[in-house]
Amino acid sequence: MNNVIYNQIRIFQSIAREGNISAAARKLEITPPSVSKALKLLEQHIGHPLFVRTTRRIELTEAGQQLLEQTVAAVDSLEKSLENIRDQNQEPSGLVRITLSRFAYLLILKPAMAAFCRQYPGIKLEVSVYDGTVNIIDDRFDLGIRFGDILEGGVVARQLMKPFREGLYASSAYLEAFGTTHYAGRAPSAQPYRL
Numbered sequence: 001m002n003n004v005i006y007n008q009i010r011i012f013q014s015i016a017r018e019g020n021i022s023a024a025a026r027k028l029e030i031t032p033p034s035v036s037k038a039l040k041l042l043e044q045h046i047g048h049p050l051f052v053r054t055t056r057r058i059e060l061t062e063a064g065q066q067l068l069e070q071t072v073a074a075v076d077s078l079e080k081s082l083e084n085i086r087d088q089n090q091e092p093s094g095l096v097r098i099t100l101s102r103f104a105y106l107l108i109l110k111p112a113m114a115a116f117c118r119q120y121p122g123i124k125l126e127v128s129v130y131d132g133t134v135n136i137i138d139d140r141f142d143l144g145i146r147f148g149d150i151l152e153g154g155v156v157a158r159q160l161m162k163p164f165r166e167g168l169y170a171s172s173a174y175l176e177a178f179g180t181t182h183y184a185g186r187a188p189s190a191q192p193y194r195l
Contacts, residue, residue, distance in 0.1 A: 008042035016068050093122030099134045100145035
């Protein structure tokens with residue numbers, strides 16, 4: 001069925017429900033001449049009049065009654081299907097696969113996960129916590145949380161938090177016992193800083 005005939009059938013059903021062309025036009029939010037024209041084209045396409053029109057009322061013909069009975073369930077079913085699809089677009093749903101390190105999980109995802117699941121109950125999260133290297137695209141993840149600026153090709157990045165400086169931390173007692181000089185080679189840019 002093409003779009004034009006579908007719309008003509010919807011208009012025909014509205015006329016039958018509302019009892020006249022003007023009321024159907026108001027319900028459909030189109031002009032009465034548009035409703036009349038659609039009805040006329042549908043009657044021409046079918047080859048039968050669908051209504052008996054008088055100056056005071058409009059009644060279904062036998063062909064009109066038969067068409068109404070045979071199309072109401074189909075059009076209603078189609079309308080519900082379209083509405084369900086539209087509703088799916090309104091509320092996100094589906095599986096989202098995420099890869100991230102243990103540190104990223106604890107710092108970023110874990111604190112936000114419960115609120116996210118409450119806000120988007122239709123989304124199922126599959127979380128892979130792994131400290132090794134994972135190729136987001138090859139391993140078919142939807143997103144990954146990484147530290148730094150090294151990304152594989154074809155990945156779009158968005159900064160989630162402000163940059164922070166790595167540090168090597170020790171208690172005062174530890175530093176008094178062992179000092180700081182033997183760490184200089186491991187972190188050349190590291191500067192001792194006492195809290």
